[in-house]
Amino acid sequence: MTISLQSAQIIINTALAKGREMGLKPLSAVVLDGGGHVQAFAREDGAAPGRFAIAHGKAYGAVMLGMAGTAQMARAEAQAYFMAAVNGVYGGQVIPVPGGVLLRNDSGAVIGAVGVTGDTSDNDAIAAMAGIEAAGLIGEI
Amino acid sequence: MTISLQSAQIIINTALAKGREMGLKPLSAVVLDGGGHVQAFAREDGAAPGRFAIAHGKAYGAVMLGMAGTAQMARAEAQAYFMAAVNGVYGGQVIPVPGGVLLRNDSGAVIGAVGVTGDTSDNDAIAAMAGIEAAGLIGEI
């Protein structure tokens, strides 16, 4: 099971709308499938040009490790050299902070991840969760 | 001047719809801004997982060189080692075939590019142009 493009676009559009509603800085959001491949992405007007790579890095680490952003950050705080090494084997593509949210199906299997960036990591995660709920999916922050 | 997210989403959604209307294989489409940075992307259900990189490569080369996909392909046919060398300096991110379409403003300045992939290069370019016209912009194939 994977995420349809329609679901991905609901997640992204709702996350960006949530950011505007909360008065956050302009957000960018990506949805990856269960193999870590980009399904859809959008960058709000006014967001910095490099935001794709940050959003992607949050979601990519979540899928590849099967570990959401909060757990990755805890590991990075406890064992910085481990997350640095993980980044080595994944080509430097992992951003281990909140805003990388795992998507699970009803039986708990990982079916993808959402990455949101632009404001604080915690606000990014709130916006991601708004999108995930709008799509009727289960997110793990 | 750059492309708004709204325009980028019109381009992408219209390009994908055009592909369905023409009975093409599932398409993927990206819009890059005038600095070659990702603004928005969507991958149709059923498209191969690696399509982001191909769509991106078509659009990225167009922006970075200021040369659309058709002109890049002509150069690759005439001088393969030149395009290989270009890929060296751009980190291997250029796909020099049609489906990479330059976006210009009224005065002819490049404001971004669209990359479409999934069917033949020529059909990819037709779908990209449908999206660009729907957004009221000028494309160079």
Next chain:
Amino acid sequence: MTISLQSAQIIINTALAKGREMGLKPLSAVVLDGGGHVQAFAREDGAAPGRFAIAHGKAYGAVMLGMAGTAQMARAEAQAYFMAAVNGVYGGQVIPVPGGVLLRNDSGAVIGAVGVTGDTSDNDAIAAMAGIEAAGLIGEI
């Protein structure tokens, strides 16, 4: 839908056995899932040390492009610079020759790929197909 480890091991063990039965050089075989990630691999005693990367490259390109080895080779013969550029965006991980076999489910969706290397490309593909048939799956050479 993806491939179970049990199916992957049947594919690999049968492919290697087929190679011994046919008197081929020592084979190596990999099975990737639908996202291009390694599920299982084995390298026959006597095979050269670098065979993982070749087996992987045959299967990886197949999954990422949704195009089996034979079709990739045809494209490389017709447009060498295109497959070279594809390799750029995929980090140089694509080996575009037979022996990279797509795995499809009953409805035709790609669920992974098998990569076999060690003998001629055509013999590699025969060994891969023997494994795929033993696992009751459908292969596209």
Next chain:
Amino acid sequence: MTISLQSAQIIINTALAKGREMGLKPLSAVVLDGGGHVQAFAREDGAAPGRFAIAHGKAYGAVMLGMAGTAQMARAEAQAYFMAAVNGVYGGQVIPVPGGVLLRNDSGAVIGAVGVTGDTSDNDAIAAMAGIEAAGLIGEI
């Protein structure tokens, strides 16, 4: 002297079975030869897609440095910049934590390494050792 494919498969299958017996998260296991090249690998159903790279990184550092995971971790704790620099020269392929187990022959020479990942680093190492013992080999955690 190196490890036969048969021994490698005993190691991997036993390590994965040990993980199931202990109730661990789904494990992945790799066996590298004395040159650091992949001999065999398996990823349990339900393991995250990126587990090959982590298992490989644990075993690769062990072979290349002739230093098992526990010793690598001690060095990383004491001198993080040293292991970061080691990763630079080895292309970012080293994961310096337990679960990377050196394989030695009767005279103490390194003949390869096993890398296991999926649960805690200590549990990963226990599963690896179960496999190595089943194959009648000597492991250094």
